[in-house]
Amino acid sequence: MGQHPRHQHGGRDDRRRHRAREHAPVNPTDHFPRLSLGHFPTPIRRLHHLEQALGGGHLLLKRDDLAGFALAGNKTRPLEFLIADATSTGCDVVVGGGAPKSNFIAALAAAASVGGIACELLISGAALVDPPPTLRLAEASGARLTFTGGDREHLDEEIDARASALNRDGHHAYAVPRGGACAVGALGFASGASEIAGQGVPDNATIVLAVGSGSSVAGLNAGRGAIGANWQIIGVSVSRPLEEMRRHVTTLTRACTQLLEVAAPSDAVIVDASVPGMGTTTDAERMIVSLAYESEGLLFDPSYGAKALVEVQRLVRTGFERPIVLWHTGGLPSALSLLTTEKGA
Numbered sequence: 001m002g003q004h005p006r007h008q009h010g011g012r013d014d015r016r017r018h019r020a021r022e023h024a025p026v027n028p029t030d031h032f033p034r035l036s037l038g039h040f041p042t043p044i045r046r047l048h049h050l051e052q053a054l055g056g057g058h059l060l061l062k063r064d065d066l067a068g069f070a071l072a073g074n075k076t077r078p079l080e081f082l083i084a085d086a087t088s089t090g091c092d093v094v095v096g097g098g099a100p101k102s103n104f105i106a107a108l109a110a111a112a113s114v115g116g117i118a119c120e121l122l123i124s125g126a127a128l129v130d131p132p133p134t135l136r137l138a139e140a141s142g143a144r145l146t147f148t149g150g151d152r153e154h155l156d157e158e159i160d161a162r163a164s165a166l167n168r169d170g171h172h173a174y175a176v177p178r179g180g181a182c183a184v185g186a187l188g189f190a191s192g193a194s195e196i197a198g199q200g201v202p203d204n205a206t207i208v209l210a211v212g213s214g215s216s217v218a219g220l221n222a223g224r225g226a227i228g229a230n231w232q233i234i235g236v237s238v239s240r241p242l243e244e245m246r247r248h249v250t251t252l253t254r255a256c257t258q259l260l261e262v263a264a265p266s267d268a269v270i271v272d273a274s275v276p277g278m279g280t281t282t283d284a285e286r287m288i289v290s291l292a293y294e295s296e297g298l299l300f301d302p303s304y305g306a307k308a309l310v311e312v313q314r315l316v317r318t319g320f321e322r323p324i325v326l327w328h329t330g331g332l333p334s335a336l337s338l339l340t341t342e343k344g345a
């Protein structure tokens with residue numbers, strides 16, 4: 001298969017379509033500046049015990065929880081490109097933001113520190129007496145934290161305004177939207193697409209991953225198109241309303257494909273897991289997370305991993321036979337909160 005897209009569904013010989021690749025395709029992000037932070041490729045392995053516990057399925061786990069950079073998980077990927085872009089364009093400070101429990105803010109602060117660039121973070125809401133681990137990690141990396149008092153929906157505008165103010169003061173500021181959701185950030189998972197192709201993920205696989213800012217799913221789908229892979233991608237939306245999230249992910253995917261100079265792929269499937277709300281956990285989530293811990297020794301966080309895992313369980317219950325790759329995106333700062341002794345597949 002060529003490096004460039006011309007992505008097609010159907011019309012190809014089945015045996016060829018379902019065969020795992022023998023060689024890694026050319027990585028479409030190879031010519032972009034990149035700061036090495038994580039240990040890539042992250043492992044991928046079959047979950048035989050969880051399959052048994054669920055009573056079926058062909059489950060593979062892509063372990064970005066083992067990306068090996070701080071507790072950044074999947075966010076290591078966009079940050080390798082974002083920090084390299086900032087430093088290679090002469091910037092001296094990155095400005096980002098998020099909610100207090102955002103994994104991305106802790107990851108951004110750590111990446112900026114390692115990349116040798118200052119970091120300013122805007123945190124939604126009022127200052128906290130007892131900051132969560134994510135804020136403590138950000139502070140430990142030397143980031144300057146400012147609480148906005150407002151909600152997180154306005155943070156991207158506030159980040160831009162703060163970057164402009166720093167520029168007026170003679171700095172060269174690099175504004176990073178929430179979650180690293182921009183074309184450069186999405187390069188991280190575009191690179192991840194050629195990584196899993198090189199690890200033998202077959203063309204008939206379905207990939208399931210949690211969606212927050214959209215950076216990961218958009219990049220993965222852009223990368224899938226760029227290397228001509230036929231995987232089905234299911235993004236499990238944990239926050240925004242479904243239609244808004246679909247539009248947002250499509251826009252972000254297009255921005256990334258434009259940067260890569262490849263054609264836009266067909267849209268990823270986005271399913272809704274935003275109810276009952278971010279940070280609110282259902283009994284089904286608690287039980288499947290505990291089952292994954294008991295059967296495989298795996299930890300999943302409540303905001304993202306638990307919701308992706310429930311989607312995998314739903315697919316298995318429908319009798320889904322094709323390989324499912326669950327992309328473990330990390331979230332370890334909050335992963336201990338979910339374990340329960342009640343089980344149920």
Ligand SMILES: Cc1ncc(COP(=O)(O)O)c(C=O)c1O
Pocket residue numbers: 073074075102103104179210211212213214215216217301304305329330331332
């Ligand atoms: C643990 C974890 N998983 C998944 C996501 C969602 O990734 P994205 O923001 O790229 O959609 C995030 C976002 O912060 C995260 O922290």
